[in-house]
Amino acid sequence: MKRLPLIFFAVSLFAQNEFAQSAAPRNPRTSPEDVAAGAKTFRSHCGPCHGLNAEGGRGPNLTSGIFYHGETDAALLNNISDGIAGTEMPGLFYSPDRVWQVVAYIRSLSSASGAKPSGDGARGQTVFQAKKCSQCHRIGGEGGRLGPDLSLIGSTRSLAHLRQALLDPNADVRQRYWVVGAVTKGGAEQSGFLMNEDTYSIQFLDMSEQLRSIQKADLAKIRIEKVSKMPSFKASLTERELEDLVAYLWSLRPKERAR
Amino acid sequence: MKSPAALAAFLLSLPLGAQVTFEQLRDAPQRNGSWLTYSGGYNGWRHSALDQITRANAGKLKVKWVHQMPTTHLVSATPLVVDGVMYVSEPPSNVVALDAETGAKYWRYARVLPPRINTCCGQVNRGVAVLGDRVYVGTVDAHLVSLDAKTGAVLWDVEVADYRTGYSITVAPLAVKDMIVCGISGGEYGIRGFLDAYDAKTGKRRWRHWTIPEPGQPGSESWSGDSWKTGGGPTWVTGSYDPVQDLIVWGTGNPSPDWNGDSRLGDNLYSDSAIALDANTGRRKWYFQFVPHDVHDWDAVQVPVLVDDEWQGRPRKLVYWAHRNGFYYVLDRETGKFLLGKPFATQTWAKGLDANGRPIRLPNIDPSPEGTYVWPGVQGATNWYSPSYSPKTKLFYLAVWENRSVYRKGEQEYSPGNRYIGSVPLIDLPDDPGYGAIRALNPKTGDKVWEYKLHTKPWAGVLSTGGQLVFGGSDEGYAFALDAENGKEVWRMNTGGVIRANPITYTSKGSQVVAIAAGSSIFTFELPK
Numbered sequence: 001m002k003r004l005p006l007i008f009f010a011v012s013l014f015a016q017n018e019f020a021q022s023a024a025p026r027n028p029r030t031s032p033e034d035v036a037a038g039a040k041t042f043r044s045h046c047g048p049c050h051g052l053n054a055e056g057g058r059g060p061n062l063t064s065g066i067f068y069h070g071e072t073d074a075a076l077l078n079n080i081s082d083g084i085a086g087t088e089m090p091g092l093f094y095s096p097d098r099v100w101q102v103v104a105y106i107r108s109l110s111s112a113s114g115a116k117p118s119g120d121g122a123r124g125q126t127v128f129q130a131k132k133c134s135q136c137h138r139i140g141g142e143g144g145r146l147g148p149d150l151s152l153i154g155s156t157r158s159l160a161h162l163r164q165a166l167l168d169p170n171a172d173v174r175q176r177y178w179v180v181g182a183v184t185k186g187g188a189e190q191s192g193f194l195m196n197e198d199t200y201s202i203q204f205l206d207m208s209e210q211l212r213s214i215q216k217a218d219l220a221k222i223r224i225e226k227v228s229k230m231p232s233f234k235a236s237l238t239e240r241e242l243e244d245l246v247a248y249l250w251s252l253r254p255k256e257r258a259r
Numbered sequence: 260m261k262s263p264a265a266l267a268a269f270l271l272s273l274p275l276g277a278q279v280t281f282e283q284l285r286d287a288p289q290r291n292g293s294w295l296t297y298s299g300g301y302n303g304w305r306h307s308a309l310d311q312i313t314r315a316n317a318g319k320l321k322v323k324w325v326h327q328m329p330t331t332h333l334v335s336a337t338p339l340v341v342d343g344v345m346y347v348s349e350p351p352s353n354v355v356a357l358d359a360e361t362g363a364k365y366w367r368y369a370r371v372l373p374p375r376i377n378t379c380c381g382q383v384n385r386g387v388a389v390l391g392d393r394v395y396v397g398t399v400d401a402h403l404v405s406l407d408a409k410t411g412a413v414l415w416d417v418e419v420a421d422y423r424t425g426y427s428i429t430v431a432p433l434a435v436k437d438m439i440v441c442g443i444s445g446g447e448y449g450i451r452g453f454l455d456a457y458d459a460k461t462g463k464r465r466w467r468h469w470t471i472p473e474p475g476q477p478g479s480e481s482w483s484g485d486s487w488k489t490g491g492g493p494t495w496v497t498g499s500y501d502p503v504q505d506l507i508v509w510g511t512g513n514p515s516p517d518w519n520g521d522s523r524l525g526d527n528l529y530s531d532s533a534i535a536l537d538a539n540t541g542r543r544k545w546y547f548q549f550v551p552h553d554v555h556d557w558d559a560v561q562v563p564v565l566v567d568d569e570w571q572g573r574p575r576k577l578v579y580w581a582h583r584n585g586f587y588y589v590l591d592r593e594t595g596k597f598l599l600g601k602p603f604a605t606q607t608w609a610k611g612l613d614a615n616g617r618p619i620r621l622p623n624i625d626p627s628p629e630g631t632y633v634w635p636g637v638q639g640a641t642n643w644y645s646p647s648y649s650p651k652t653k654l655f656y657l658a659v660w661e662n663r664s665v666y667r668k669g670e671q672e673y674s675p676g677n678r679y680i681g682s683v684p685l686i687d688l689p690d691d692p693g694y695g696a697i698r699a700l701n702p703k704t705g706d707k708v709w710e711y712k713l714h715t716k717p718w719a720g721v722l723s724t725g726g727q728l729v730f731g732g733s734d735e736g737y738a739f740a741l742d743a744e745n746g747k748e749v750w751r752m753n754t755g756g757v758i759r760a761n762p763i764t765y766t767s768k769g770s771q772v773v774a775i776a777a778g779s780s781i782f783t784f785e786l787p788k
Binding site: 040043044045047048052081082083085086087088090091092093094175197198199200226 | 331332374375376377378381423669670671674675676677678680681682683689690712713714715733735737751
């Protein structure tokens, strides 16, 4: 009784190695039913770290189409089955068929394979300049630092999220962009964007892009507002300008990597 | 051990120069400034009488040495110190012996692990046990290993359970008499939990106590269908031992699957319970279940604090227990009888406890498909990190979380070795993460005596000392010392890494040292010489 599982285990390991060495196997389980089954497995086994919708958490965002530990189907199968050494990613003890379904689900999330923007990216770049977005946002090292760096924003956000960020910036304000207002015991007022806070101190980037680190013991008052400093562009963009701008932001992503 | 004669025979069989005897563990665990067992003593107090570091001089504490571990895994280990040698596990399942004065390495045991290990929450290890001239460590592939304390050589290595079915070991074993008592992890993988005892010399198993009864055994009626087979109830935090009653008191973890109880109707005994076992046989003498039919993942994996004191006018053997569910309890250690229960943190799930300590649940607190907000959160109002009891202040100290989670209910099917949890809760609300604190409770009433508030929620235990100090750590990376009487901060230092471990104290060359893991390192602190 004791030997049987060991033999089975050894055989399955051997089979996987053989499999991994064959020429670029493609995922055999890609039907809509497979995607749905993969989603179910994902939610219970992968969601705790990668987020319920795979948009990242303790583990990386898997909806961008970028997989740093190997992007072929075979690499995804191996990484999900065996885990990734040197990281917190564990393996799954499921059959390859079941893991293929998870691969199918993850593939279905990649923005590269999903919806395409309806606007014109080149025109969107003009809108970006005309609306002075670069006063606060940086792309490729050019622009301000107060807002998020947008150099790769297209690879990490969906079209809907980009649109929402322009029309309703307060809908999703990352903690890094919460606004700190501090008054020192001497009466000096400072404000900026929250970078870090612990029991004893607070760190922020002030409105003149200076890094500040202040001991709470030195402050008379401290307030943190969970709102965005970015204005809504709901009234100041036409529908076409909005779609063009979304198309431009969507195009900001890493160059195709050498294979 | 069946008789005193057998115990004597075992002790005689230990080689000359044996480092740690059972009597030392029982009577003087901190002799010569050592720290011989996980909680510093069998009573689970995590208290040391050492008093060189005081409220008056602690402000001058400085780093003595740092040991950086070659690991990317979280370090949650409590170090042991025996006659000038520090033994500490390095995650996942390695052990290193260091010169406790300098941090210089004597030896390292590096375990070769299989590629696929499934631990719910990181491949951690909470420490080792020492007995005789041996060191004992549990491994994430669910083995128990005996090492030579002088060389690190493997003396025996036994499989406790099959890791491929979701079992792992992260707990620090407990040396009791001539046995090594070892718990198991795997409550997120549908294991059937147990507590084991092994012959310290040979590795032969003496007894196994299943925490989930099989059909026909008492408590089996509290499981519907075959759910007992995958019922969880792991034993992943080191328990305590009462040598007078020869009684092991240990906490059990959540029933599986965690957040969907539909497949396991009933109270699900003996999950989320304090269990008290005859040390010789592993037979249960009493139990107290904190959370019948738990659907919030509120393990009873806290270190039981065993105190003999007056209770309502007469001497009584007591257990103090601050539970993950937000209530502080006092139990009778001879019978398991419930004596007191009171919330020590915000909780929104129970109206209170009845006369037997059973929670009176409020409506609409169970996980739901759309999500249910409940305090405390999934990680509890406290968790595995150790509390402390000081006989000087007679206060009970612990790290507390004030936060809530969104409990979701989902479907789940069991397959061996894979997660079996019943949903994915939102553990922390990004916009409302809550806060943490170190609190001192009057253990007789459960009343809060003082609080040291933290911006973030701590994952580090506390140590109280004869110098009237409470040492602790934060996720922000600060190690700190507080006045044990009023909670005022007297010292803190930024270690630069999250602290998710328990502090200890020992002496080296006559001077008191405090040690705690931070980041991937062991930090030691001392007064300037």
